[in-house]
Amino acid sequence: MKVRVKKMIAVLMCAAMCCGLLSGCGAAVKAKTSAGTADGKKTLVIGSGQSAGTLDPIKAYNGWYPIRYGICQTLTKMNDDYSISGWLANDGYSSNDDNTVWTFTVKDKVTFSNGNKLDAEAVKKSLENVFENGERGVEYFTPVSMEADGQKLVITTEKPEPILPNKLADPLFSIIDTSVDNSKIADNGPIGTGPFVCESFDSATKKCVVVKNKNYWNGEVKTERIEFIYSEDQSIISMGLQSGDFDAVYNVSMNDIDTFEKNSDFKIKTNPSGRTTIGFMNQNGLLGDKVLREAILQMQDKDSYCKNLLKNQYVPGKTLITSASDYGYDTLTDPNAYNPENAKKLLDDAGYADTDGDGFRETPAGEPVNLRFVYYTGRPEQQIVVEAAQAALATVGIKVTPNVHDTQTVMDMQKSGDYDLLCMSINIMNCADPENQINTYFKAGGTYNATGYDSKEFNSLMDQVHVTADPNQRKDLTKQAEQILLNDAAAIYFCYPIMNFVMKNHVDGINSTPADFYWVDENTSINN
Structure with missing residues (x-):
């Protein structure tokens, strides 16, 4: 993008903000004032042209966002080489000969962000919620029964399911605490097991703020607060990263990527995607x-x-x-x-x-x-x-x-x-x-x-x-x-x-993966 064009866009952005609205192709977008601190907490600000319509993981494909935002996790996880390993479940899950009965062992040390222990019964209830209240579960598999005994979960399926561990890595199957009142889950977010907890979600601007999960089960969470800011206007996303409004941006446009490749203040993670x-x-x-x-x-x-x-x-x-x-x-x-x-x-x-x-x-x-x-x-x-x-x-x-x-x-x-x-x-x-x-x-x-x-x-x-x-x-x-x-x-x-993630040099632990839904984790950090 040439300098003159950038200046013109900046003027238009300023005029739009003066009117109280910054438009991103029909979606209202609230501009972030600056990266740094908010409410006394060091804050990481991530810009993206992708957003959740709701934080309820069983609605359409919105489960991607509780995973991307570090709120939720799944029983299994997709690795960069397209292999599958345990996440909330231990490795070593197994099936019978015809792949209709699968046994998983839920990790014993995991708790939800509210402190409730994650056991097989909690996982069972979460998976049942997908089939009872969602609409896409049966496209993955049809359970005949799910039995919980302590940390052991046994899933019996209607048909052979030779890649059930793969399917359970899909964000649709994010494990959430169904024992709490989830009537406002769309806006308040689910109670998950991830390193972050939803502080707020604005269904109009699509801005989501997460904070450190103090009950996180897998080590110290290095970032106190993350803001995810949404705009479908690619020039706004790119300019926000250059101006300091964002610390990192997901999927910078091909028109702007060379700007950051030539600037030593930024680093870029790229990967072929699925x-x-x-x-x-x-x-x-x-x-x-x-x-x-x-x-x-x-x-x-x-x-x-x-x-x-x-x-x-x-x-x-x-x-x-x-x-x-x-x-x-x-x-x-x-x-x-x-x-x-x-x-x-x-x-x-x-x-x-x-x-x-x-x-x-x-x-x-x-x-x-x-x-x-x-x-x-x-x-x-x-x-x-x-x-x-x-x-x-x-x-x-x-x-x-x-x-x-x-x-x-x-x-x-x-x-x-x-x-x-x-x-x-x-x-x-x-x-x-x-x-x-x-x-x-x-x-x-x-x-x-x-x-x-x-x-x-x-x-x-x-x-x-x-x-x-x-x-x-x-x-x-x-x-x-x-x-x-x-x-x-x-x-x-x-x-x-x-795919790419462009970030300032002081940011670590933001992920760009073929799965495309593991953005932040407990190791995500701001080092300034």
Whole structure:
């Protein structure tokens, strides 16, 4: 970003604050005055374009935030190499031969932040809450029974669950104290076992403040207080880090990252992620025509997008599952790779023509083609790839109208199917295994599959994945399912981000991981 542009943005920010509102693409954002101390406590301030809609971990995907903010933990944890280990449970969990009965031993020294002891009964009640009051639990597994005896928890499942420890690492299964009044959990936050406790959460600005958990079970918590400040305006996030309003920022835009790379006052943590930036195509409307979907896909020059527009901070997309994992990126075949001449021919041959002379095609039945492309700006690549797709498709007479909203609104629209095209960043590997995310977004009946996509062959393969224990067989079946998605022109896989956390040199212990939901822990500290 050039200096002149930065100055202009700063003036606009100042004017907005004078009016009492700083807008981040529809979401009200309260500016942080400065990093340092608050209420006599040394305070770490983290800026992000991502926010919780609620702190109740069983609602939609909001469980990510109690984990990110250090409030909650899960029985198991995903490691950077995509392995799984115990977190609140000891390592050494086991199952019977057919993977329908799993036994976990809850660590004996753990307490909730209110001082209540964590035993197997408390874990059982927390997991039961997911299935009784949440909506996505059954997409992971269906428990027949859960039995608690001291620190031992036995989970019996309806079907074989060969990767149950992976699934229990998902933030949906954050362990919370259900023995307390949780009627205001959305705003007050859960009682968890993490190193921090929610002090406040503002549902309007999305600002969350956490303080040191004095009853933390795993050593001294090094930071007294953390403020998480939200804005979907990437320039505000970047400028706030430069000006001192933030000590650290999650996912700095590719347009600004070089500013911090060249400045010795900052350090950067980066990692390949399990994320894929996806353009979902709603087959319940005009995109029910596979020819139109194929033409759209063949107009996406993803290599150019990533090199020239995303400044090599993203890897060009091909498969549903990120190139950072071994799930077919180099071996599967993309039948709709970039081929603009063929895209034009497909449209011409199918009868898509500009009959009214406005420069855009109509359907063979004479209906105008104007595809509403929904996106949010909390992920910096989204506006760029949406506008790039719009420009590319305009060259072959396909009209696309970008439609921007805040993140939560886009998630709601995705769930309801209120779009033609929709851009979303999905961590397909959030359990160190892609099964559940694939089911959620592409399998018939998936909570967020509102595209109308329904392939019997694909569904059958994913059913087989669910009960298959052998890792190589699981991977092979998953690759077959991915190939079907490619053959069916089900979605646009734009790119895979290289995630980053940029922080001042006096900050330690902020994490950037493939899981993308372990931000802070007991070792997070301010050293000035």
